[in-house]
Amino acid sequence: MTKRALEAAYQSLITRSRLRPDPHQEALITRLANLQDELLATNPGSLPKPLPLLHQDPKPPPRGLYIYGSVGTGKTRLCDLFASTLPPTISHRRTHFHAFMNDIHHRLHLARQSPTYSGDPLIPIGKAIFAESRVLCFDEFQLTDIADAMIMRRLFGAIWQAGGVMVSTSNRHPDGLYENGLNRDVVLPFIRDLQRRCEVWEVGGREDYRMSGGGGGGGGGAGSQGGVGRRETFFVDERAFERSLGEAVQGKEVQRREIPVYGSRKLEVEGV
Known part of the structure; x- marks a missing residue:
């Protein structure tokens, strides 16, 4: 099968x-x-069209x-x-x-x-x-x-x-x-x-x-x-996290961005 x-x-x-x-x-x-x-x-786009005189409920x-x-x-x-x-x-x-x-x-x-x-x-x-x-x-x-x-x-x-x-x-x-x-x-x-x-x-x-x-x-x-195939890393203390983060963003420019939240409100953050 x-x-x-x-x-x-x-x-x-x-x-x-x-x-x-x-x-x-x-x-x-x-x-x-x-x-x-x-x-x-039941997809309308994939169903054959019914005959003109044949009533067929969807x-x-x-x-x-x-x-x-x-x-x-x-x-x-x-x-x-x-x-x-x-x-x-x-x-x-x-x-x-x-x-x-x-x-x-x-x-x-x-x-x-x-x-x-x-x-x-x-x-x-x-x-x-x-x-x-x-x-x-x-x-x-x-x-x-x-x-x-x-x-x-x-x-x-x-x-x-x-x-x-x-x-x-x-x-x-x-x-x-x-x-x-x-x-x-x-x-x-x-x-x-x-x-x-x-x-x-x-x-x-x-x-x-x-x-x-x-x-x-x-x-x-x-x-x-x-x-x-994704690798996951679990940090056991804050220093290990900071070291890994520093290596990941080294040499990259920090930019200010806006993230939309409810309604018209926006949250300003800095990131790379």
Whole structure:
């Protein structure tokens, strides 16, 4: 039986000793490959056009995946592989969830500054997000901020209503999101929607691949294509860190830069 693109990419990493065989990861890879098939089967751009006289209702989008488990079990790397092997006909966005929410707050700020601003801007923002990316792949999905919690249901309601699909990693089960947060009852309807729209999948296993060097752990983060071959260094004291940092930036010019944060605010930093 011919392996699908995602399964072949995963097997290639094992063959090259970049990953070790892991039954928990293999089960998730199979499920992610099935989701890719489901996305292709319901992708408007890849479906044959129906006959003019034949009425055919569009297929509903598949359920996404909410992947959670202990740190170092390979969630990020497998999600990277999923995103990197999606067919080009399926638009997608792979990003850290915090960066995504920064983008949403920036769009909200721009919408409220518009002279034509009226109503709930989250609905058109959600539709615009879907128009850009049918599949949203998030790393480290979490809710720790009341400002984020207040907008989740309206924002993702618009994305899901348009046909968007979410694949996300997290260290928490959905029931643990925003636990003990202020006004948590506000976010509970979103958590219920999340579990209805996404299959909740736990990645088992107790080994932390980040520490064992087995190559199955978090890797390079969102958009890293799995972080294959990356070297990680752990500093045991501040002086060792300062020496390594000095060697890395030696001879380079320090520049002042601005990093955008929520709304119109910017953070000034110096770096090379």
